[in-house]
Structure formats: C-alpha cells, structure tokens
Amino acid sequence: MAPPSGDDLWYGPEVQWPRHQYQPVRDAVEVARSAGWHLRQTRGHGYGRAFCRRADRGSAVCKVIINTTPERPENHGKDFRRAVRDCPHHFADQSSDLNHAHRLLDGADKLLNAAEGLIEGEARRHDSQKAWLRAQELLTEAEVNAAEVERVMDLAQQFDEEARRLTHGSWIAGMEVSGADGTATTYTAGAEERVTEASGVAARIPNQEDPKLVALKGRVVTVKGRITQVKLHLSQT
Incomplete structure (x- = not known):
C-alpha cells in the first residue's frame, strides 16, 4: 500500500482491499485487483474510488465510485466489472x-x-x-x-x-x-x-x-x- 496522502489511503492490486459488505461488490473488487487496479479511500466518504492506475501520477485513468451501501449491490458489482473489462488503459503499460x-x-x-x-x-x-x-x-x-x-x-x-x-x-x-x-x-x-x-x-x-x-x-x-x-x-x- 502506498503511503497516505492527506486524508487519502491508497491500496494497490498486490494487497487486500478493505472488505465490502456485499458479495457482488467483493467479487468485482477481486476482478479489479487481478486487473491491476488501485483503490483510493478518503476518510468519511464511502468505500472509495477505484482507478485503473494510480490517479495521482498524471496519466489518463478509468475510475469507478464504489458505494458502501448501493441500492442494488448485484448491479453495482456488474457495473464495476464492466468498467474493468472495458478499460482501454489496462494494457498500455x-x-x-x-x-x-x-x-x-x-x-x-x-x-x-x-x-x-x-x-x-x-x-x-x-x-x-x-x-x-x-x-x-x-x-x-x-x-x-x-x-x-x-x-x-x-x-x-x-x-x-x-x-x-x-x-x-x-x-x-x-x-x-x-x-x-x-x-x-x-x-x-x-x-x-x-x-x-x-x-x-x-x-x-x-x-x-x-x-x-x-x-x-x-x-x-x-x-x-x-x-x-x-x-x-x-x-x-
């Protein structure tokens, strides 16, 4: 995990991300991690945002807001997995x-x-x-x-x-x-x-x-x- 920046915490793909309460979202999290995505958590602002790269490095990124209590967890997980699958930057590096x-x-x-x-x-x-x-x-x-x-x-x-x-x-x-x-x-x-x-x-x-x-x-x-x-x-x- 990268060092905290202000109130932000970064989690890389090589470490476990915080456990989400809904299984469909947890499954999507594992898909994102296996694809090399990163998670940024800001204290007091829900679960966090997932990025296909470290978003503080000035490169183009795809990002997904992960809600702590989504209205439809199954759909939320599907949307997250779709974003990972459709990411155009994944193989750029x-x-x-x-x-x-x-x-x-x-x-x-x-x-x-x-x-x-x-x-x-x-x-x-x-x-x-x-x-x-x-x-x-x-x-x-x-x-x-x-x-x-x-x-x-x-x-x-x-x-x-x-x-x-x-x-x-x-x-x-x-x-x-x-x-x-x-x-x-x-x-x-x-x-x-x-x-x-x-x-x-x-x-x-x-x-x-x-x-x-x-x-x-x-x-x-x-x-x-x-x-x-x-x-x-x-x-x-």
Whole structure:
C-alpha cells in the first residue's frame, strides 16, 4: 500500500482491499485487483474510488465510485466489472502487468516456503518423539548404557528445538503474506490462488511472444511444480 496522502489511503492490486459488505461488490473488487487496479479511500466518504492506475501520477485513468451501501449491490458489482473489462488503459503499460504477476508469484513462493517449513517442522517433531521413546527403551534395558541414553536424549532435544524454530518461522512468514495464522494446507491453497491469478494476468497480455512474458510463464510452471510437490507431501502425512 502506498503511503497516505492527506486524508487519502491508497491500496494497490498486490494487497487486500478493505472488505465490502456485499458479495457482488467483493467479487468485482477481486476482478479489479487481478486487473491491476488501485483503490483510493478518503476518510468519511464511502468505500472509495477505484482507478485503473494510480490517479495521482498524471496519466489518463478509468475510475469507478464504489458505494458502501448501493441500492442494488448485484448491479453495482456488474457495473464495476464492466468498467474493468472495458478499460482501454489496462494494457498500455505491459510492464505493470508483468510486475503485478511477479508480485503474486513472490507471494506464492513465500507461502510455499511457509508450508514446507511447517511440514519439515512436523517431521522434526516426529523425529523428536521417536528419539525420546528410544531413550526410554534404553533406560529399561538390563544394562543401561548411560552415554547412549544421553546421546539419544540430546538428539531428541535438538529435533524438538528445530521443530519449534521451523514452525514459528513458517507461521511468521505465512502471516506476512496471508495476514492470518494458517497451516501448510491453507498456505498451499493461498499459493495456488496467487498462481491462478498470475496466470490470468499473463493470459490477458496481448504480446504473448514478449521474452519477459515467456520468462513469467516459465516461473508460473515452476511454482505450480512446487505446489504439486507440497500437496504430495501433505497427502503422505
């Protein structure tokens, strides 16, 4: 989000906009965000105005006033989506669309890192439990090997500390992107949503032969591969 200007707050397409109370308008908001639109809120003046670009940068823009309590929310949402669809400026700056798609993939990568960290943390927690059980078994044997018991207990402690570190760090990383505490499953779902949105942005760019777009598509494939691997790990746990 851009820094506030006076009483105005700017929300870019890469962040969540304030939640509208009506679902049809919320759906239109997501369409606008995926198309790279921005929202300007002025304190005390309804939900805000949506622009196809930052309207304070001197460029031609399309804009839509979003009412907080529209008389017909369904029609209000349709009108908003139509304005986004008919915008003549959306592809004027192809680099902006590419940057938006890359930001989405950055978020997907971070969420996948968080999911993988949680999975690894759970594995280390399991290793710790097995080590503690082994230490208990050694203590019940007729001839107790004190050195071996101590080694196994130290190993269990190391696994436990690593599990805590991985889990805590992954939760923090996931919350930075999603804004909420989550699990490996929810973080993976969030990554998948961002990849889908990035793919949609890429598909709407007219020049499909642009080398930068080709590179973006390659990154989409890579992130999708990571999602597949994480889902496989989740299915095996």
